[in-house]
Amino acid sequence: MARTGGALRRMTARSREEEHRASTPLELFFDLCFVVAVAQAGVRLVHAVAERHPGHGVTGYLLVFFAIWWAWVNFSWFASAYDTDDVPYRITTLVQIVGVLMLAAGVPRAFDDGDFRLTVCGYAVMRLALVTQWLRAAWAESGDARQTALRYAFGVTLCQVGWMALLLPHGAPPVRAFVLLAVAEMSVPALAERAAPTTWHPHHIAERYGLFTIIVLGESVSSATIAVQSAVDEHDALGELLPIAVGGLLIVFAAWWIYFAVPIHDHLASNRQAFLWGYGHYAVFGSAAAIGAGLEIAVEQAVGSAEISTRAAAGWVTVPTAVFLFTVWVLHARHYKRGVAQQLNLPVSAVVVLACTFTGSHAVLWAGLVCAATVALGVTLQTRGAGQTPVAPSSSPTP
Known part of the structure; x- marks a missing residue:
């Protein structure tokens, strides 16, 4: 079913049996913008190794790449179930792209100085923009599907509060704190979809x-x-x-x-x-x-x-x-x-x-x-x- 950006649509779940379900131009544009952050992480890893700091480089690469990967994953699975491709959806996705560019801009500082503040701000922009999409889906849905959307919105928001509390005051959190929050982030889908699975394709x-x-x-x-x-x-x-x-x-x-x-x-x-x-x-x-x-x-x-x-x-x-x-x-x-x-x-x-x-x-x-x-x-x-x-x-x- 072809969808084009236009008037406000009701954000109800798309059918898992929908034929000819393919990636949209907006999704492809989203992916290309993420490559900027991937390239930045790779460049800083090379510099760290060349300067004989391989442990620091690998740790920074794994942390930054998690933020890039997880934001991309969440957008992709949400879009598979709820892509309306209307004006509000497109604008919210463009805001998420702004977030990934902020994250990319903060990668050198995160690697060189251990200052993750700009990176986490960009990550929060991406994630909180997705929260608005989940709230919009909750408003359109009912029953268990609405409960799933609300759980996603609450869980993602709570995780962003955690990132802000740990990262913004000092910029460089202990690795164990990062791992704890990463586990919390990855637990949100499993907990949210207990109410009802989303209709990803x-x-x-x-x-x-x-x-x-x-x-x-x-x-x-x-x-x-x-x-x-x-x-x-x-x-x-x-x-x-x-x-x-x-x-x-x-x-x-x-x-x-x-x-x-x-x-x-x-x-x-x-x-x-x-x-x-x-x-x-x-x-x-x-x-x-x-x-x-x-x-x-x-x-x-x-x-x-x-x-x-x-x-x-x-x-x-x-x-x-x-x-x-x-x-x-x-x-x-x-x-x-x-x-x-x-x-x-x-x-x-x-x-x-x-x-x-x-x-x-x-x-x-x-x-x-x-x-x-x-x-x-x-x-x-x-x-x-x-x-x-x-x-x-x-x-x-x-x-």
Whole structure:
């Protein structure tokens, strides 16, 4: 059902059986604005590692990426159930975009000085704007659906009060306080939907996550390309950088192929399955973005701009690549595997990619070749088994 921005609509739940449910231009614009924050987090991680503060960099990256990821997740699931695409909805979404840009602007200060105040203010803008959407849905709904919307509004608001109380006075909270509030945030959907589940659309949710994966992988390609270009211009080191560039492209290409090899919407049959899958994407998105940062680190080490060992630089690429391979297998690829060989392909490949860390100056290239071989093996195994065991329909071969 086509919807266009116009007069005020009653914000009632959309049907889960709605045909041709696809991402809207506003959702795509929303995603692209989030990439600004993802890029900022990656850049600061690279700087922290280059300045020999890896622990600080990783902690800051994980904290900031949680804020980015969780705000995106909540918007996407709400939109899947209640997108009216009218004027108030569009304006509220644009306000959320302002929030993510504020968050992005605060990332350097959060990394460099431990001052999260601007970041948390941007996060609060995004989250409180979503509260107004839930209140609007509560006004239009009745019964259990209204109760669910009110629980969401109350829970999200309460969490924002907690963030403000812990972060604004000093800017840098203890990590344990951050973890506590993060757990509280992630508990809101489970508690709210006990009254009645929202009518999120499996095909739409699968597409939304897939599109954000593409954007994050694209950011990794962009980051690596800029790093290689800068290094070539400043150091004329094409010979040292070519293996990193080739290996990095093979990793990103394989990551795309592996992620989109199965029609995951068939697996999203209940809140329990969908929530576990959706929450698990923190590792998928975070590792995909970290691959780009790792490639930048490898480039800087190759030209002598980062004072870390070759092995350490390789690890910044191989570890997030292995995490991506393993979490994609855990979340949905394994549900479509048939036989021991297919099931072991991705987890074994993750281990082999980690082992590539110890292969010297060409570690990134070796990791890329392993990823390419993983895809080739997956295609071969599926082709051989296609005529023996029924497999869920897919638009592409599955590794």
